[in-house]
Amino acid sequence: MKLSVVNTGYFKLDGGAMFGVVPKKLWIKTNEPDQNNLCSWAMRSLLIENGDKLILIDTGIGNKQTDKFFSHYHLHGEDSLQSSITKSGYSLNDVTDVILTHLHFDHCGGAVKWKNNDRKILEPVFKNATYWSNKNHWDWAMKPNPREKASFLSNNISPIEESGQLKFIKRRGQLTKDIFQNMDIFFADGHTESQMIPIINYNGQKIAFMADLLPSVGHIPLPYVMGYDTRPLKTLKEKSIFLELALKNNYLLYLQHDPINESCQLQSTEKGIRLKSTHPLTEFL
Secondary structure (H helix, E strand, C coil): CEEEEEEEEEEEEEHHHHHCCCCHHHHCCCCCCCCCCEEEEEEEEEEEEECCEEEEECCCCCCCCCHHHHHCCCCECCCCHHHHHHHCCCCHHHCCEEECCCCCHHHHHHHEEECCCCCCCEEECCCCCEEEECHHHHHHHHCCCCCCCCCCCHHHHHHHHHCCCEEECCCCCCEEEEEECCEEEEEECCCCCCEEEEEEEECCEEEEECCCCCCCHHHCCCCCCCCCCCCHHHHHHHHHHHHHHHHHCCCEEECCCCCCCCEEEEEEECCEEEEEEEECHHHHC
């Protein structure tokens, strides 16, 4: 098995929205905002070569939306989905499977592109890949609630199904084992319905792709829950369960949105579960 970090660039979101009810004087310790109270966040994907499969987890924001749309998110950084995959030694056509943790635009936007410059026809970026979601979340995204409607963009989602490349992972309890060889899925419903947290068994080390269950090291304390979450009390419970699981089994947590830290490990303290250490993923490969 081979793992490769796929950096797709950075964007900005309001610091208060990212930390919910947590006061700014606390979250500013880990995430410094700009003059408009916006913090930079990574959009970090992961590529897994496992036998005859090349699996990509999430695809970043993509480049097909309008300039007006992108102006709200202040994209920056030199990396892109394609350049990072190429840098890792692969082509887009090598990808056999794409796991979409959920269908918010910053996680699945890079899955679909315009076929031509006339911007009339959309097609999957990974023409040889199966795209994986789950039925509960897909239905949730296709008929979005008013709170999440702006995050579920039809031009990110519908072309995947129309291509015939979509398949669903069957949820069998909160922790569903052996989705792929050496991969389990933890399902979480607080941020959005049936978000998927892949857990990879890499040479005996469990590596969890944290998606929006734990966006950054600044979100480790239990009350530090995003204002974007649709069911914040459920997030609290799910986060508690997962952090206990991660601590007990010495998981490495791969952080999708942390602008500085690729991964971290946890420790038990008098205040509860807290950050132990941060690492580039390569330290474990």
